[in-house]
Amino acid sequence: MSIKNDRLRWQLVSGVLRAFHLERLANRHSRKTVIAGFNLVNGGVSIALVSFIALVTQEAFIFPSLAACRT
Numbered sequence: 001m002s003i004k005n006d007r008l009r010w011q012l013v014s015g016v017l018r019a020f021h022l023e024r025l026a027n028r029h030s031r032k033t034v035i036a037g038f039n040l041v042n043g044g045v046s047i048a049l050v051s052f053i054a055l056v057t058q059e060a061f062i063f064p065s066l067a068a069c070r071t
Contacts, residue, residue, distance in 0.1 A: 013038045 013035050017026055026034050054061035 009035060 010031060014023075014026055016038065017023055017034070025037075050061055
């Protein structure tokens with residue numbers, strides 16, 4: 001990662017923390033820990049959203065070629 005990307009990523013994370021009034025997380029823990037937690041939550045939300053869409057549409061959303069064949 002470049003320093004510029006690191007700075008932009010931290011701005012994104014700190015903005016989200018400010019929006020949810022969680023600034024003390026950034027003060028209490030290291031930047032890497034806070035960004036790792038942000039990525040964990042963000043990944044979980046993304047997977048949940050795609051899973052919900054697949055559930056509602058009854059279609060394999062991520063890997064359609066790996067879905068069971070319907071006969």
